[in-house]
Amino acid sequence: MDSFQFSRPTTVDHAVQLGATSATAQQSAEVRFVAGGTTLIDLMKLNVERPKQVVDINALPLSMIEATPNGGLIIGALARNSDVAQHPLVQRNYPVLSQALLSGASPQLRNMATTGGNLLQRTRCVYFRDTAHACNKREPGTGCSAIDGHNRMLAILGTSKDCIATNPSDQNVALTALEATIQVQGTKGKRSIPIQDFYLLPGSTPERETVLEPGDVVLSVTLPPPAAGARSHYLKLRDRAAYEFALTSAAVVLKVNGSRIEHVRIALGGVGTRPWRSVEAERVLQGHTADAATFRRAAEEALKDARPASENGFKVELAKRCIVRALTMSMKTA
Ligand SMILES: Cc1cc2nc3c(=O)[nH]c(=O)nc-3n(C[C@H](O)[C@H](O)[C@H](O)COP(=O)(O)OP(=O)(O)OC[C@H]3O[C@@H](n4cnc5c(N)ncnc54)[C@H](O)[C@@H]3O)c2cc1C
Numbered sequence: 560m561d562s563f564q565f566s567r568p569t570t571v572d573h574a575v576q577l578g579a580t581s582a583t584a585q586q587s588a589e590v591r592f593v594a595g596g597t598t599l600i601d602l603m604k605l606n607v608e609r610p611k612q613v614v615d616i617n618a619l620p621l622s623m624i625e626a627t628p629n630g631g632l633i634i635g636a637l638a639r640n641s642d643v644a645q646h647p648l649v650q651r652n653y654p655v656l657s658q659a660l661l662s663g664a665s666p667q668l669r670n671m672a673t674t675g676g677n678l679l680q681r682t683r684c685v686y687f688r689d690t691a692h693a694c695n696k697r698e699p700g701t702g703c704s705a706i707d708g709h710n711r712m713l714a715i716l717g718t719s720k721d722c723i724a725t726n727p728s729d730q731n732v733a734l735t736a737l738e739a740t741i742q743v744q745g746t747k748g749k750r751s752i753p754i755q756d757f758y759l760l761p762g763s764t765p766e767r768e769t770v771l772e773p774g775d776v777v778l779s780v781t782l783p784p785p786a787a788g789a790r791s792h793y794l795k796l797r798d799r800a801a802y803e804f805a806l807t808s809a810a811v812v813l814k815v816n817g818s819r820i821e822h823v824r825i826a827l828g829g830v831g832t833r834p835w836r837s838v839e840a841e842r843v844l845q846g847h848t849a850d851a852a853t854f855r856r857a858a859e860e861a862l863k864d865a866r867p868a869s870e871n872g873f874k875v876e877l878a879k880r881c882i883v884r885a886l887t888m889s890m891k892t893a
């Protein structure tokens with residue numbers, strides 16, 4: 560690991576000022592914020608991240624988990640994943656988020672990992688994490704070792720000829736189905752970004768993963784009030800039952816009146832280059848009968864643009880079954 564300067568600001572303004580001295584907030588940033596450190600420190604030890612300055616943001620007042628006046632929820636960027644997962648308001652109103660968080664990593668990691676850090680965790684593509692291999696995301700223009708290499712875990716939706724890496728987060732899939740908004744403070748003040756607009760597709764610039772600019776500090780995530788009468792479920796399919804990233808996952812929010820679907824949101828994990836909202840599947844479901852045939856039609860629609868690589872073709876059918884199963888399970892929740 561290279562040597563670096565270390566600072567611990569006590570105000571968001573100061574953190575923004577320190578972050579703004581970096582030329583980029585994306586790969587190769589010279590300044591990095593550290594929260595729980597469970598992504599950043601690993602990548603620094605691997606020489607994948609080589610910031611000249613590390614800014615510890617843990618002294619900032621961003622740990623809240625509170626109801627908002629409109630009946631929604633605000634989660635501070637420094638709220639730990641375990642605190643969010645166990646919070647009564649989350650368990651009661653947004654069980655899909657609690658389930659997603661509890662399906663990730665290990666209890667020890669969740670005690671450290673934060674909401675903001677989880678939003679910005681990096682891909683687990685093995686070539687990204689190993690500097691001996693070419694990787695367009697780590698070093699633009701060097702090539703993608705995964706496309707003709709080991710790509711079993713990688714994406715089938717939203718890929719490009721330059722990168723097929725997945726966004727590995729469980730939290731972000733649930734936040735996408737819940738239509739979260741992310742509050743950010745940067746050099747030009749505060750702004751709110753719908754999660755749907757927060758992540759970028761890789762295209763020809765896979766090193767750019769989000770819309771964040773130098774100095775931007777994630778302050779919080781807000782959730783709209785839960786849809787009255789809606790149920791939700793997170794289903795994660797993986798190689799082993801714990802401590803493993805998703806091969807595919809589905810977060811669903813579903814409200815059924817009689818047998819008619821009145822409200823539905825679907826997001827997928829483990830298959831997309833960003834947390835993957837499927838408006839196509841939602842369109843098939845909205846207003847139709849909640850039964851196995853409709854669920855399967857929605858799943859087919861969600862995966863119709865899938866472009867598998869050499870080792871991950873199995874994800875297409877697995878993701879379809881995951882969607883059908885998650886929808887079915889959500890009908891059974893209390
Ligand atoms: C062994 C292992 C297994 C794991 N398994 C899973 C899993 O199954 N599912 C899953 O979803 N995740 C998993 N994870 C990933 C884990 O969830 C993330 O590492 C964690 O959420 C990152 O949060 P953090 O606070 O530690 O981030 P940090 O490492 O502190 O930061 C991560 C990135 O976010 C930036 N950042 C952090 N906070 C802010 C902020 N407020 N504003 C701007 N930038 C910020 C940092 O600069 C850094 O670039 C696993 C991790 C490990 C090590």
Ligand code: SF4
Nearest residue numbers: 684694695703722723
């Ligand atoms: S898939 Fe993306 S992250 Fe993985 S080697 Fe290719 S460019 Fe790098």
